[in-house]
Amino acid sequence: MCIALPVAVQAETTRGPVTNLPLPRFVSLKASEANVRRGPSLTHRVDWVFKRRGMPLEVTAEYGHWRRVRDRDGAGGWVHYALISGNRTVLVEDDLTQARARPEDTAPVVAAFELGVVAKLGSCQLDWCEIAKDGHKGWAEKHKLWGVTADEIRE
Structure with missing residues (x-):
């Protein structure tokens, strides 16, 4: 016999697997320059560099010490967590x-x-x-x- 169990309703905000903080969430760029990589490691190619300290960014994913972010225009990629701050702008x-x-x-x-x-x-x-x-x-x-x-x- 098979019994169907009710499915739990998922919360609107998911939590990051590394920090347990909400995803997506807003942060700011701590550094004056931050390499934006194609993937979450130093071996991935740098696609561009963010060059505006304090710029607001949206974190959309986490992997180890890396955060996938996007800017106002939707441009983004992976940056090291040490380059971003929880201070909001x-x-x-x-x-x-x-x-x-x-x-x-x-x-x-x-x-x-x-x-x-x-x-x-x-x-x-x-x-x-x-x-x-x-x-x-x-x-x-x-x-x-x-x-x-x-x-x-x-x-």
């Missing part, structure tokens, strides 16, 4: 993105961030995130930032 995707004193459309504008600026990520609410760069700090609309998920809440 975002990429401003809209030119002159207004940062406000509070997470409200009517709050005073305290700064404007240019397209392509990499800013430090602070707290996030449903539609707003606090960002900072070079002494300028404020709340920006989340949909104008890359490096944070739409449903992510941060305190």
Whole structure:
């Protein structure tokens, strides 16, 4: 006799086999240069080099000391884990993105961030995130930032 058992519903986020951290997840580039390899070892060919310290990256896989990452444009490959950081940053995707004193459309504008600026990520609410760069700090609309998920809440 065969009995069918219920199948467990898989969580929306999978966990990395090495770190047990969520996949995918956002990190930042710790180094000023990072070789991006075709596979997870030094024997794999370097396809290109990331050259922007602090750039947000999305980790999509793990293998030993290697993390498969992608940037805003979808370019990526494998980088050594020592070259990335858990410190979160975002990429401003809209030119002159207004940062406000509070997470409200009517709050005073305290700064404007240019397209392509990499800013430090602070707290996030449903539609707003606090960002900072070079002494300028404020709340920006989340949909104008890359490096944070739409449903992510941060305190």
